[in-house]
Amino acid sequence: MTDGTPGPDQGAETKINTDVPQSARIWNYWLGGTDNYEIDRIAGDQYVSLYPGIVPLARAGRYFMDRAIRFLIHERGVRQFMDCGTGLPTVDNTHEMAQRAAPEARVVYVDNDPLVLAHARALMTGTDEGRTAYIDCDLHDPKTILDRAAEILDLTRPVALLLVNVMGHIVDPDEARRVARGLLGGLPSGSYLILDDCTDDNEAFNAAQRAYDDTGAIPFRLRSREFLSGYFEGLEVEEPGLVTANEWRPDVGVDVELLPTLCGVGRKP
Numbered sequence: 001m002t003d004g005t006p007g008p009d010q011g012a013e014t015k016i017n018t019d020v021p022q023s024a025r026i027w028n029y030w031l032g033g034t035d036n037y038e039i040d041r042i043a044g045d046q047y048v049s050l051y052p053g054i055v056p057l058a059r060a061g062r063y064f065m066d067r068a069i070r071f072l073i074h075e076r077g078v079r080q081f082m083d084c085g086t087g088l089p090t091v092d093n094t095h096e097m098a099q100r101a102a103p104e105a106r107v108v109y110v111d112n113d114p115l116v117l118a119h120a121r122a123l124m125t126g127t128d129e130g131r132t133a134y135i136d137c138d139l140h141d142p143k144t145i146l147d148r149a150a151e152i153l154d155l156t157r158p159v160a161l162l163l164v165n166v167m168g169h170i171v172d173p174d175e176a177r178r179v180a181r182g183l184l185g186g187l188p189s190g191s192y193l194i195l196d197d198c199t200d201d202n203e204a205f206n207a208a209q210r211a212y213d214d215t216g217a218i219p220f221r222l223r224s225r226e227f228l229s230g231y232f233e234g235l236e237v238e239e240p241g242l243v244t245a246n247e248w249r250p251d252v253g254v255d256v257e258l259l260p261t262l263c264g265v266g267r268k269p
Contacts, residue, residue: 085166235266
């Protein structure tokens with residue numbers, strides 16, 4: 001079952017800005033999608049020219065999500081997922097990963113990008129047994145996100161919160177902490193954080209990100225491993241702990257490339 005949960009301004013036409021690159025469209029391009037514009041492909045290629053590792057990094061994040069979701073479904077019994085900073089639909093979206101493992105799973109997407117919104121209702125179709133919904137809401141407003149998610153999810157039961165390569169868009173570090181705490185704080189005991197983010201310990205990566213920020217696009221902050229580890233403060237971190245995206249429970253036979261990322265899965269006591 002699929003539905004949208006429109007925001008208060010949903011009835012008004014929202015202009016899609018194609019004058020500056022946009023991160024969701026660039027990540028769509030890196031992942032092999034087609035929902036992007038020339039300005040995004042130019043910016044994406046420039047980024048790759050400075051840091052070629054961004055493409056395997058983007059793909060590693062997607063594979064980590066799949067492994068983390070399957071782990072929580074099969075080994076922890078989680079059936080509800082809230083994906084904040086959805087990005088554009090591509091191959092193997094969150095609801096497909098979850099409902100392939102548990103058809104009755106409920107998935108809520110949260111984003112406020114107009115192009116994401118335009119595609120969400122058409123492409124993010126889920127199973128008849130489960131539920132897939134989209135919330136048009138700003139990540140900076142965790143209370144509203146939780147209020148509207150409560151219309152779809154049962155917030156008396158565990159929910160897995162996905163923050164995958166999105167928190168860097170909250171430029172102020174104190175606000176980033178506040179948002180993460182606010183979202184987790186509204187979820188019940190036994191809920192989980194699935195987080196993957198980019199670290200600042202690769203100078204080529206740092207240079208590529210600075211060049212991207214200079215294009216006028218919404219900036220993204222690469223942060224220290226110490227800072228990213230702070231998102232898991234007070235949580236019970238699942239094995240193998242906080243590691244790079246490819247090191248988290250890798251599938252058998254997959255080469256583990258050490259990427260400038262930090263990811264993990266933590267349980268709210």
